[in-house]
Amino acid sequence: MSKRWTQTVIGIILLGLFFGWVRHVDAEAEQDAQLLLSVAKPVMQTNQKITFKYTGYFGACSGVNARVIAAGQSLSQELGFRTKDNEQSSNVQGIYTVKSEVAAGAVMTLTVASPVGQSACYAVIRLDALGSVEQDQLLKWQEKMTTLLINQGIQGNWNVMIQGNAVQDLVLENSPKEFLTDLVRSYKGYVVESYEDTTTFSLSLASSDFETSIRSGDQKVNVQIALHLDTTSGLWRLTVGTPIITMEY
Template sequence: MSKRWTQMIIGITILGLFFGWIRHVDAQAEQDAQLLLRVAKPFMQTNEHITFKYTGYFGTCDGVDAKVMDAGERLSNKLGFTSYTNEPLSLKSSIYTVKSEAAGSAAATLTVASPAGQSACYAVLRLDAPGSADQAQLLKWQEQMTAKLSGQGIQGMWNVMIQGNATEDFSISNDPKEFLTELVQAYKGNVVERYEDGTTYSASLVSSEFEASIRSGNQKVNVQIALHLDTTSGLWRLTIGTPIITMEY
């Protein structure tokens, strides 16, 4: 995880927690993830990777390195990170990170940070898995982590994403708008925001099928879908996330 990406994650967490964008719905998190992955599967030629990410408030560390390290070690032990490496990722902010194997072929990363000028600590738990991973194991891991995080009083939300190349049928027809419309219908959503620039097409949806949501302006968003043309390979990369996409697409 790069320094820039870590700081971006922490920034998103702070915005969500302090401006009320995050809706806390742990009880439905696994159902949201299962639905996202199941619906996406027929639209993808290859599943390059799947990401689960939980962000939440984790007490106060006052920006003190020793307190951040202590909080990170305590939480990593509670979450079962038995085999890990620990290294600082930023010189400007106190950041603790640990990594461990999880759910078979996946890699879990826990980040605890206290951004400069803040007294609070934030926890970011992330699981990165290849598309070939057993999705049942990933969902079981998510359920177990939800219980452990709640047990530590950490209030936050799950963000689940899947990314891979669009199906061969789409690559042949090459109609991104039509393909996007089919996905919107598959998720039983209504588009509240769109973006197009020739090589990228994205849509933000509101869908009653999902519980987790954020507020984007005056709009509620449950799912985001993005198509991006790789001009080198000529393939369209498909990224889908609930309630939003927080990875490069």
């Protein structure tokens, strides 16, 4: 479990650093999230899951476990984590994690880590919510976290994703490719990278309507869309993320 946690956290961090977000967090982050969700939700029917994730540097822990714990506890208090019976925390070497329910169907998680051989601490604040949670409530949470994180001097990046079963009639009415083409138009984007196999279609878009972006090679990417056929249920699962998807689709 310790190894898995370490790989997960470092993977998230290195993914962001490797691709390199073009913009740091600012007021436009909430606008990007609102646009992403507003377009994707109407074409999803069931099992909606929404994830907000922010990754940034948080001081220097030098890989010392006591410093990681102290940094995590301090930051969790500043971000409003409350000590309740339903709060769960774990402490493995070099990683501090705490969870807290912020609303029915919405749980936020803070992870502070200091990988071996590095002096910096990294903070990952994440909100996992069901699609039934009001969108305005999620956006207000993001806005609040943005302010608190900046006040703590944590410069980083937001990654927002939504996943759920697509409205099957829309997919089958024409074809999966046409369904995705309609989404590309809705996001006012154009395709810069694509991938497909027998059960999966994935598109990376550049769109001037989004502020947050990454560089993938010499291309700018603002939005990533993936459509995957679950061969067990026969349903098409849609995943959309800005600037990219960092969850399994």
